[in-house]
Amino acid sequence: MTIPMTKAARQARITDLLQRKAVRSQPELAKLLAESGVEVTQATLSRDLDELGALKLRADDGSLVYALPGEGGDRIPLTRTGGGGETPAARLHRIAEELLVAAEASANLVIVRTPPGAAQFLASAIDHADWESILGTVAGDDTILVISRDPSGGQAVAEALLRVADRRG
Numbered sequence: 350m351t352i353p354m355t356k357a358a359r360q361a362r363i364t365d366l367l368q369r370k371a372v373r374s375q376p377e378l379a380k381l382l383a384e385s386g387v388e389v390t391q392a393t394l395s396r397d398l399d400e401l402g403a404l405k406l407r408a409d410d411g412s413l414v415y416a417l418p419g420e421g422g423d424r425i426p427l428t429r430t431g432g433g434g435e436t437p438a439a440r441l442h443r444i445a446e447e448l449l450v451a452a453e454a455s456a457n458l459v460i461v462r463t464p465p466g467a468a469q470f471l472a473s474a475i476d477h478a479d480w481e482s483i484l485g486t487v488a489g490d491d492t493i494l495v496i497s498r499d500p501s502g503g504q505a506v507a508e509a510l511l512r513v514a515d516r517r518g
Contacts, residue, residue, distance in 0.1 A: 356397075359382075359387060359389065359393075359397065360397050360400065360401055362382065362385065362387055363378065363382070363394075363397055363398070363401065364401060364417060366378065366381050366382070367403065367415050367416070367417055368417070371408060371412075371414040372414060372415045373412055373413065373414055373415075375391060375394050375395060375398070376391075378394060378398075378415070379391065379394055382394075398415065401417055402417060402418045402466060402469060402470075403415045403416065403417055404416060404418075404464075404466050404467055404470065406444075406447055406448075406470075407447060416470065417470075418467075418468075418469030418470035418472075418473060418488075437474070437477045437478045437479060438478055440474055440477070440478075441474040441475060441477075441478040441513060442513050442514075444470065444471055444474040445471060445474065445510065445513045445514035446513075446514050446515055448463045448464060448467045448470065448471045449461060449462075449463065449471060449510060449511070449513075449514040449516065450462040450463055450464065452495075452507040452508075452510045452511050452516075453507060454503030454504040454506065454507040455503055456500065456501060456503055457496060457497040457498075457499060457500050457501065457502055457503050458494060458495070458496060458497070458503050459494070459495040459496075459497065459503050459506050459507045459510065460492060460493070460494060460495075461492070461493040461494075461495055461507075461510060462491060462492060463491050463492070463493065464491060465490055465491045466490060466491070467491065468488040468489055468490055468491050468492055468493045469488040471488075471493060472486040472487070472488035472493045473488075475493070475495060475510075480506075480509075481498070482497055482498055482499065482502055482505065482506055482509075483495060483496070483497060483498070483506060484496040484497065484498045495507075495510070
């Protein structure tokens with residue numbers, strides 16, 4: 350039996366699935382949705398993933414899985430340590446290594462570049478790492494504005510972000 354769903358309800362279900370499972374493909378996601386009674390066409394699913402800002406990140410086993418930008422570390426981690434998950438610092442390192450393209454400073458501001466669609470995901474990891482020197486972030490599609498607490502601390506923050514991503518020693 351199929352459940353008629355509004356777009357918002359369908360996207361909420363997709364979000365829930367992507368938070369709980371490592372989904373590698375659209376057909377796999379469509380199957381998971383169908384198992385829960387939600388039938389969706391490939392075109393609709395593709396549009397939903399685009400609107401949700403889903404992107405693919407590399408898992409420990411080398412496969413690509415869907416991930417969503419968002420608040421906190423409540424998204425399914427792609428790397429787990431022990432049984433308790435990863436720390437915010439480890440999560441930032443993993444995500445920055447994959448997504449940080451460049452970081453450039455001016456006064457207390459840092460502009461961070463990412464691939465298209467990845468800025469919110471990386472900004473969330475930066476925000477949740479609780480760096481005392483970072484006041485906060487503002488993310489667009491492929492650019493993040495990072496604001497340093499120190500009026501002249503942008504360069505130090507940019508260098509630290511690049512070190513976290515292993516771009517500079």
